[in-house]
Amino acid sequence: MHMSGGDGLRGRVLVIDGGSGRAARRFPPREGRPAPALTRILSAIAPQVLLATDGVDSVLLPAAVDADTVRDHLRAAARHPGPLLLHVGGHLVRDRGTGALALELDRDRLPWRVLEEELRLRPMQSGTLVIGDLSADADALPQLRVQPSPLGAGLPLWAAVNPDVTQVGTFTRALVEALHGGRPGAGERLTPEQLQQQVHHVLRPETQIVVSHAPGWQVFRNTSRRLGPTLVGAELPSVAGPSPVPPATASATAPVPVVTQRSPETVTVELPLTADVPPFDMPPLPVNPPTVHLTQSGLPPVRQEPAVPVTFAVPVQDDLAPYRGAIGAIVAAADAGEHARAVNEAITLERNAVRSHGTDSEPVLKLRQVRAHVTRLAGLQREATLLYRDVALSLLDTRGADDPETRQAAANAEACWRAIEDDADARRLGPDLVRLRQALPDTRRLSAVERHLSRLRGDTPPPPSRTPEDTAPEDIVDDVVEDAVEDAVEVLASDDVSATDPADDARDDTAEDSPEDTAEDASEESVHRAS
Structure with missing residues (x-):
């Protein structure tokens, strides 16, 4: 099915972020910590990429509370005349009374059959796709292994179900990364089948993949730059990854849900060529080809030097290109x-x-760091802390805790927090900085933040052992040099991010703490502008 954005119908994206049986999901998976909010992961990509129409309305339910509210949104989405993409995330449980599957919400449970009841009246030509990023209780897993899967009954579904609750978000993040990269050489729109191999590759082997949507619907927009025409004509089939959905026949009925397991095997597709047709434009060979001697008699063979591999640079899209002039002026x-x-x-x-x-x-996060930078220069340390904190949380969800830019944004947030002159404001923001540092692998910085917050609260814990993080802070390094415009644009457009290790910059001071120098008592990391 080909979907065109020029038919005047707007698309709609509805994201339902259910619960996970624990507290609100804000940070990446950790030991004892639930998965990240799916709405935050999906917000890293434009709605016009998730649904390839000219106009898209997005409805996000980041903390679905009760089943009635979710049902009302489903009913409104089902009445929408244009294409619909429904993303459902959360934890599946088995209802002890009925034995049916239900999606766990923060304060309620939504029976899974509600999705089929609300969407079954949508015309097939309108275009509907349900994407599920789910985990399941141990009691619900045997029911999900039945073929066809009860999840896909009556639904055009593409879902991943994991027994580990902390893996919720992996499927969505892989889909977002695949859409960011696009598919070079493909058309302007992509089908789920063209992305499934790349997305499924990052999932764990125990993840159950459920596919019950009709094949061939061009849902997503291809963001990759076209690299020119291919050698193979358009009439030949493209080499695509294995699709768990069988091709539709002329007498196609409702699609049957299929449960597959991720397979690491490589599938080779051979293009058929008949014996009497030479491949491509190769001229016919003579019946009796002459013998050609490559070396002359009496002369030693010439040793050929090994060929030097040539790497062709792939054009990289500069997301900040439309904003570089404005950034320099700011x-x-x-x-x-x-x-x-x-x-x-x-x-x-x-x-x-x-x-x-x-x-x-990505462009918005970089521009938000520009805003945080000029906010800090204006002396608004509290506001700069909040901006850098929000950037760090977004990068935690989309890139992970080990990404250098994630760690640098967290360091900038901490440095601005330490520069807040109003102790009351600093105390209010302290728990946020503690939780942010808990999500990062550097436990030394977490201890330093906790000690600084204790001093702000007036606590008197026993003095800890001296560490480099507790030495007097260095001055905040301003990256903007004399030529502010050119330097700002150059740094902000660069892909390289330099993360400053506070342990490397701290002075080796082994003196004990004293009440007089508590303001200078903890290391302050250098604040960098957006990378």
Whole structure:
């Protein structure tokens, strides 16, 4: 089914982020910590990429509370005349009374059959796809292994069900990364089958994959740049990954749900060629080809040097290209002391990018760091802390805790937090910084943040052993040099991010703490602008 955005019908994306049987999901999976919010992961990509129409309405339910509210949103989405993409995430449980599957919400449970009841009246030509990123209780897993899967009964579903609750989000993150990269050489729109091999490859072997949607619907927009025509004509089939959905026949009935396991095997597709037709444009060979001697008699053979491999650079899209001039003007205004103008222009620029790319897309996160940078220069340390904290949380969900830019954003948030002059404001933000540091692998920084928060609260814990993080802080390093415009644009457009290790920059001071120097008592990491 080909979907075109020029038919005047807007698309709709509905994201239902259910519960996981634990507290609110805000940080990446850790020991004893649930999975990240799926709405935050999906906000890293534009709705027009998730649903390849010219206009898309997005409805996000980041913390679905009760079943009645979710049912109302499902009913409204089912009445939408245009294409619909429904993303459902959360934890599946087995109802002890009825034995049916249900999606766990924060304060309620939504029977899974409600999805089929609300969507069954949608016309097939409207276009509907349900994506599920789910975990399941041990009691529900045997029921899910039945073929056909009860999850896909009556639903155009593409879902991944994992027995580990902390794996919720892996499927969605893999889909977002696949859509960011696109598929070079393919058309302007992609089908789920064209992405399934790449997405399924990152899932654990025990993950159950359920596919019950009709094949061939071009749902997603291909964001990859076209690399030119291929050698093989368009009439030949493309080499695609194995699809768990059998091809539709002329007498196709309702699609049958299929449960598959991820397989590491490589599938080779051979293009058929008849014996009497030479491949491509190769001229016919003579009946009696002459013998050709490659070396002359009496001369030693010439040794051929090994060929030097040539790497062709793939064109990289510069997401910041439309904003580079404005970024330079904003940073130049901040350096000139026009802080109010710089902050206001940074806010306007970020809002424009949100409308074009999505709330937590890559360009928006970089522009948000520009805004945090000029906000800090204006002396608004509390606001800068909040901005850097939000960037760090978004990067935690989309890139993970080990990404250098994630760690740098967290370091910037901590440095701005330590610079807040109002102790009451610093105390209120302290728990957020503690939770942020808990999500990162550096336990030394977590201890330093906890000690600084204890001092702000007036606690008097026993003095800890001296560490480099507790030495007097270095001055905040300003990355903006004399040529502010060119330097800001160059750094912000770069893909390389340098994360500063506070242990390397701290002074080796072994003196004990004293009440007089508590303000200088903890290391302050260098604040960098967006990378």
